[in-house]
Amino acid sequence: MGNTSSRVTAQDKAILDLKLQRDKLHQYQRRISVLTERETAAARQLLAAGDRRRALLALRRKKYQESLLAKTDDQLAQLEQLTRSVEFALIQKDVLFGLRQGTRVLREIHAEMGGLDHVEKLMGETADAIAYQKEVSEMLGGRMTNQDEDEVEDELAALEQEVNGPAAAAAADALPSVPDTKLPEPRAAEQQRQRQEPEPERTAVLAS
Template identity: 45%
Template sequence: MGALFGKKKQPESRITEQDKAVLQLKQQRDKLKQYQRKIEQNLEKERVVAKQLLKDGKKDKAMLLLKKKRYQEQLLKNTDGQLDNLEKMVDEIEFAQIEMKVVEGLKAGNESLKKMHQVMSLEDVEKIMDETREGIEYQNEIDDLLSGRLTDEDEAAILEELNEITAAEEAAIPDLPSVPTDNLPEIQKEEKREKNREAEMVPAS
């Protein structure tokens, strides 16, 4: 019963180590961008404050604030380089993932080809190709005949073959006995006399 009502097996996660690395890099990139925006806002405020300090005659404080501003500008420049590195690394990992999928596809394709080669050998392919070639040639011959593309030599050969077949058929028919014609008038007279006798024997109505 425990096996029946136990926990269902969770589906295997498809998130790879590369996916986790890309996610972490993107998170770091977003944090750097937030940091850059914060520094830029501070720089703008400190520039306004430095102008006001100079107006108030507080040159030393204005100088100190400008030094701080200069340092933050260098930090901002450094973050630009770090962002570039992060973007490049993300692109490289994502491209490597694409390459991996391509390699996996090639591997699957090679396995399929191997199985197909096991099912059909080179001899089978050559036999099929030969049969196909013969079938095409035979069909072309039929097409030539049907389209009337025959040379004079072909026509003569066909006529000769037809005459040979006709002669062979006539030779195979047996000779029938001829009907005698010498006594034909006498036979006709006898048939006429017989008809007259039959007419005389029929009583008149």
């Protein structure tokens, strides 16, 4: 209960008081309506009994009650209008509070974005970057001339030489050198060579 009552604001209490006064006026109107009906019934009975003077007095009391009833109608209309105005004012207050909070959040976001100048600059840089990328894509997509292709190929070959040259040289230095020794001749080749050479003794006899 304590927590509930602590959440009731002065505005809520004011609206509640207005509604309580409205309910009391409604109860008062019901009582007056009952009285006017009674006065009407009493005047009818008095006339039936031949007492015109007292019947006229009952109708006068009824007329007075009806005037009070008309006054309560005006008061009820004012209370209803005031209650609606207060309730609408509270709604407006909540709306204004929400607008104030939203405006504060928007300002914080704009501050984080760096302001309008920064956004325009960023958008311009983004547009330039997109345009440059589009230009490059179009050029690479088939708008290059044969000379451009040759230049690109030459540049690629130079880069490959620059990147792979030191590695290829290092790999060549790491390989073993080819031996320079003469391999033994086959046996058949050796026999053929011996047949072609003259025997030493026969050569000496022919010479004497």
